[in-house]
Amino acid sequence: MTGYPGFAFEVTQTMTAEPGWPDAARRGVITTPHGLIETPAFIFCATRGALRGVVPSQARAEGTQIILGNTYHLMLQPGAERVAALGGLHAMMGWDGPMLTDSGGFQIFSLGQGTGAKEIKSSRTNARDPSLLSIDENGASFRSYVDGSKVTLRPEDSIRIQRQIGADIILVLDECTPYHVDRDYTARSMELTHRWAQRSIEEFGRAAEGSAGPQALYGIVQGGVYDDLRRESTDFTAAQPYFGYAVGGCLGGTAEEMDEVVALAMAPLNAATPEPRPIHLLGVGSVRDVWNGVAKGIDTFDCVNPTRLARHGSAYLRPGLGETENGREYINLKNARFREDDGPIDPECDCATCTSVSRAYVHHLVKAGEVNAIHLLAVHNVRFMNRLLEDVRAALTDGNFAAARDHWIHG
């Protein structure tokens, strides 16, 4: 991709067509100033500048390629100026690999509509967080949860702040459109996002001159669950001089609906430019969603679940292993059935946790409220997601994508 010195995206392999599967899946390599990312890849959330329960050396040891910082949280605490003064987020947290920052849009949206995760899964409450003051043409205003001050985030601010944080890949500011709104609201929200995108691109061009290092800009496709709006947003986004794309906003009320919405965005994005651009699916990272997203051409995923599940005492387990309940892809180690279980959390896993301690020990630590439980579970969950993506990549190379997916999900 021209215009992004230090960056490249190469598709190294496309999927061999298999019965019943789209052939959009692809392997690739994203080159960044901080190293390569083999795609499909999982991006781990270091929300406030820390991957909760895992330090960078451990994340690396468990196969992590790229992490994500949150502009919204970091701008409030410790503040973008401070991050910049400490050499950028890479230096500040001691992670020298590839990094992405979101724009802050997702969190602003969350303030207005309940948590973003709930919204993507269409289970929001109607409670509106009083911290959100306004969203208008200019930008979004909200109260800082750190000191109560009024903060306004305009598209230009988001780019400037992401320059200060210094991630390799940065995103334009969008309004993450809610699920429970009509077509008219979704259309106006999408149009606002597009105008913000143009302002972001202009700011990115200006800011680049004084930047500490090269960065690459991703656009975000919105349009909710409406076919024509998704297409319009896709066409608009694909026409911009982005290095890559992110698929965001409401992805539907069910897993099936999400698959459709994702599919809707993908073909035009892939067809728009002679050179391929990497495509990221925002905030999605279940085992099933990863396989299905890859099948439609998604290159990268992010989700807070690896560390969030760990904080709640849970460990990922391949659903096809037959040990999880109610269709889940994790077990909760607090459950009494693990009290005497002297086997590893995951008999298939080679992580530092599974190769050293038992389910019964982690059960004990969770019950006792020991902080090491979070660490041990987070290490496993990070490794699990990296193993998942390693298997996805291998399946693409080996030409057995459908069988590999079935093995992971159904056993």
Next chain:
Amino acid sequence: MTGYPGFAFEVTQTMTAEPGWPDAARRGVITTPHGLIETPAFIFCATRGALRGVVPSQARAEGTQIILGNTYHLMLQPGAERVAALGGLHAMMGWDGPMLTDSGGFQIFSLGQGTGAKEIKSSRTNARDPSLLSIDENGASFRSYVDGSKVTLRPEDSIRIQRQIGADIILVLDECTPYHVDRDYTARSMELTHRWAQRSIEEFGRAAEGSAGPQALYGIVQGGVYDDLRRESTDFTAAQPYFGYAVGGCLGGTAEEMDEVVALAMAPLNAATPEPRPIHLLGVGSVRDVWNGVAKGIDTFDCVNPTRLARHGSAYLRPGLGETENGREYINLKNARFREDDGPIDPECDCATCTSVSRAYVHHLVKAGEVNAIHLLAVHNVRFMNRLLEDVRAALTDGNFAAARDHWIHG
């Protein structure tokens, strides 16, 4: 030492006399079935089977030689039978180095008198924890904080439970005599401890036959702050067939008083047997106390502070560096003065934390309530205590003990 297969204690060096210093200090090596301990050494508290914030591989990487498990906590959760079923505490927690367990006495005492740490520092409240039901000739009875059941711990139970936990070094059950009691109470308490010790030794002899692996028994010297009682307890303890000794109970109301009480115990212990026995100082581990304890012949120390300070946002710093306030030997990273400090926590430290992140970053994590702050600080604090003891050992070899102590404490 005969009678303890797999164990040995060798004094490799005694201190060259220096002006104003006793010449009891010594370097040595304790051999255990799980490896060697170079003494003087610090023993880290893995209270419930986890060194809070540090996994075994990290503890080892930061120079840790030996850790300590708590009989009182482990017998209640997950229970000694469970620990045994999981292969003992070594296997359960994935630590293959030397290990010690206390007898449970210190915690029983804490229930009766406020926290043991406060008691050693003579700042107890008069609140008596209703969990302690009785201490009598038979043993101690208390309510489990896990399930409310009544538990009785007799000297024989403590030995049996410590056999199940499987540490290399185990301790006899004692009543840890409080500070605010008179000579008469102290004398009766000491006599009870001596009778319990004899029962413990008998049980140790019986239990050894069915034990999973060899263990070594330490006696505990009591007697409070009373010269004649300390001497009586020392004489009694030195006459028993122990592998080593622990100095326990009330150590006085000031640091100076503690030094005196420790000194009182040491000479008779060292003189009692032709072969030297290792001597442990229970629950003491400040920088000053370590130098002074070593000077009087103490070989090992334990203290919860490395991990406890970490949980409260604090990092050890050599007092002589001149950065700590009010005579402390640590800094609290939550303090606003570290907000912009891009230097390492400890400019002299080679730990994984100090070589990768700044004070400002840890300050940010502490302020944000991120769990990684605990981890980063615990790793540093573990390394700090190991560095302290490394310097103590080097000073003994180099014959500059007084100067090295002065450097650490006064700069």
